[in-house]
Amino acid sequence: MEIIKVKDQQSGSQKAFELIAQGLQNNAHVLGLATGSTPIKLYQEMVKSDLDFSQITSINLDEYIGLDADNPQSYHYFMNQNLFQFKKFKNSYVPNGVASDIDAEIKNYDQIIADNPIDIQILGIGQNGHIGFNEPKTPFDCTTHRVQLTQSTIEANARFFTDKNDVPKEAISMGIASIMKSKHIILMAWGANKAEAIYQTVKGPISEDCPASILQNHPHATIIVDEAAASKLD
Numbered sequence: 001m002e003i004i005k006v007k008d009q010q011s012g013s014q015k016a017f018e019l020i021a022q023g024l025q026n027n028a029h030v031l032g033l034a035t036g037s038t039p040i041k042l043y044q045e046m047v048k049s050d051l052d053f054s055q056i057t058s059i060n061l062d063e064y065i066g067l068d069a070d071n072p073q074s075y076h077y078f079m080n081q082n083l084f085q086f087k088k089f090k091n092s093y094v095p096n097g098v099a100s101d102i103d104a105e106i107k108n109y110d111q112i113i114a115d116n117p118i119d120i121q122i123l124g125i126g127q128n129g130h131i132g133f134n135e136p137k138t139p140f141d142c143t144t145h146r147v148q149l150t151q152s153t154i155e156a157n158a159r160f161f162t163d164k165n166d167v168p169k170e171a172i173s174m175g176i177a178s179i180m181k182s183k184h185i186i187l188m189a190w191g192a193n194k195a196e197a198i199y200q201t202v203k204g205p206i207s208e209d210c211p212a213s214i215l216q217n218h219p220h221a222t223i224i225v226d227e228a229a230a231s232k233l234d
């Protein structure tokens with residue numbers, strides 16, 4: 001694991017952008033993308049750059065079950081707003097949260113990942129150490145699956161909804177086994193509320209209690225943290 005400590009979210013997002021730009025120069029052509037507040041400034045850097053993504057495939061980590069791409073709270077909508085409306089990709093995949101057959105959608109998504117091995121996977125992290133929507137206790141060998149969100153994740157994500165009761169209780173998430181197959185993983189974390197999760201990820205035991213701790217086993221994982229998120233590391 002390589003830990004990069006930066007002053008703040010802006011400089012960390014710039015650093016992540018540089019790693020992506022280098023990756024593209026070195027022939028990376030599949031990007032794994034994440035949602036949440038963490039990658040927003042990274043996407044802004046990508047948008048204002050002159051990088052061409054028209055030959056790049058993107059594969060998103062997760063989506064709420066029950067929300068379609070037109071729903072402003074869906075992750076698909078988030079990606080359109082923050083990145084895809086500005087930058088044209090060759091293909092962009094986000095799990096379909098309103099598929100009539102969710103099990104078939106899950107199979108289909110695994111096939112997409114198998115057909116397009118991910119060169120660089122971007123990750124945020126939940127306060128309980130979740131990555132994508134792989135909540136604590138998710139088996140490390142899981143591929144794409146249906147997830148019951150934990151209460152803490154529902155509450156953390158409620159800030160994006162006008163009514164807490166509107167937060168979906170289920171999602172489709174790429175699994176940890178799929179994430180671990182990515183050639184390079186870049187996990188970013190900003191703010192003191194991520195400090196404990198970062199501590200467990202970097203210094204804690206490799207345990208399904210903290211899903212991100214599995215990254216200790218990855219041959220090329222880069223953790224970019226601001227001062228607040230890194231505060232428990234020294």
Ligand code: GLP
Pocket residue numbers: 034035036037038039061062123124125126127130131132133153157
């Ligand atoms: C959600 C997403 C994760 C994200 C996490 C943290 O649960 N499924 O991919 O990393 O939230 O969100 P934020 O970046 O807003 O702190």
